[in-house]
Amino acid sequence: MKNNFISLLSGILFGLGLAVSEMVNPARVIGFLDITGNWDPTLAFVMGSALMITAPLFPVILRRSHPLFADTFSLPDKTLLDKKLIFGACLFGLGWGIAGLCPGPSIAALVTLSPNVIIFVLAMLAGYWLENYAERFMSH
């Protein structure tokens, strides 16, 4: 119960942060990615500002034996740089560069009920499903 409240609060802060920084607007994201054009540094400020908080605090938090409202930390266990990571990041970068939308902002932007955002999110969910299907197919 307590941890579900934290999840809700964390989601609200995240959604507010994306809206306040205007990162839900693809024009602002493409403006950052367009380094040879009229460059918009906002995304660098957003990531920099977020990292100024997470980078010093994460190591301190992870020194604890367990989180405050859970028994264990649930962290990614992979440590090796593999082809899947690199190829996946390339495909994501390609899609991000085309649309200027990534998972967080596109989900948050669903509140606008914009048909274009809904279509993007449905395609993204189809992409999740396809990847899952491809991995199961490859492992057989």
Next chain:
Amino acid sequence: METIWIGGVVGGGLIGLSAVLLLLFNGRITGVSGIVGALLLHKLSHDGLWRIMFVIGLLCGAGIYLVVQGDLPMQMQTSRSMLIVAGLLVGFGTRLGSGCTSGHGVCGIARRSKRSITATLVFIGVAMLTVYTTRAIGL
């Protein structure tokens, strides 16, 4: 121009705070592709509810801004058919690469994860190259 970067710094701070809360209290990484992907692909187990709560919160946070400010500007940069292609690539790529801007970029780098630092440099680099190319060929 000045208010633009202030919004970025304040918004980034809220995102950082969100990630710190989720790790400190729940021991979870704030990675939107992972949170949403697990909701779609796995049967809801006992720990599925926190993911739903996070997504509801994400919508509420953007909704609060929309109500207070009266507008949440969204200027699409490409055609509807290209949005579908991009959505498929973002979905497939973030699952295959185990994360997106939030999980790798904000949380992974903070954990000094070699995988996340590499992934972030790759997806930002490829996205910049993509924008450069689409502008060059006039799409």
